[in-house]
Amino acid sequence: MGTATPTTTAGLLICEHCDTVYRRRPLARGEVACCERCNFVLERHPRLGPDQLLALTATAMVVFVQANVWPIVTLELNGRPSSTTLWGTIITMWQQHAEVVAVLAALTLFFFPLLKMTLFGWVFWFARRGERGPGFRGAMIALHYLRPWTMSEVFVLGAMVAIVKARVYFDVVPDPGIFAYGALMLLITVFGTIDLRQLWDVTRERRG
Known part of the structure; x- marks a missing residue:
């Protein structure tokens, strides 16, 4: 059952993995519905409403801007410090003929997360009033396919490993961007x- 499939409104749940059909019932707080055949999670009780999700999206957008503006790390060798931001790193990789890595980094660390948060803000802004905004179906489909393409956690873990290893050769100071x-x-x-x-x-659909 994809994100754009509104069959849940008909009182049915369809397992994405084995296509087993279940009759839907309201879930209590903290309750999770799982498929009896393959144990895939069918549905969870929502902990956050549209208002809380919109506030969370705004917070993520502010943090995202800070992460891309502030330097990530400062390396110091012989008293000469050098710091860089994410985009400084991407540009350097491009100039050193690592175009594929630079493009992947730009997509997964900047463009895809930015698009994802923009779509979140769009659907939650209207959802807080109980409405589906223009392009709701397309936004839901895009969010479904964008889900595995945000690699911030991979970047943070890789940066931490690089910082630890770089301490052998440089004086390394983590900057606000990495935090x-x-x-x-x-x-x-x-x-x-x-x-x-x-x-x-x-x-519900917006009235014309």
Whole structure:
């Protein structure tokens, strides 16, 4: 059952893995519905409403801007410090003929997360009023396919390993950018636990 499939509003749940059909019932707080055949999670009780999700999206956007503006790390050798931001690193990789890595880093660390948060803000802004905004169906489909393409957690873990190893050769000082990315990683993890399909049930088509 994809994010754009509104069959849940008909009182049915369809397992994405084995196509088993279940009759839907309201879930209590903290309750999770799982498939009896393959144990796939069908639905969770929503812990956050559209208002809270919109506030969380705004917070993530602020942290995202900080993570891309502030330097990530400062390396110092013989008293000469050198710091860089994410985009400084991407540009350097491009200039050193690592174009594929530079493009992947730009997509997964900047453009995809930015698009994802923009779409979150769009659907939650209207959902808080119980409405489906223009392009709701397309936004839900895009969010479904963008889910595995935000790599902030991979970047943070890789940066931490690089910082530890670089200490052998340089004086390394983590800058605010890396901490902002750590906070962004946590926020993206929270978004990953949200079942967006439930927006189909709490919203309705806008009246012309």
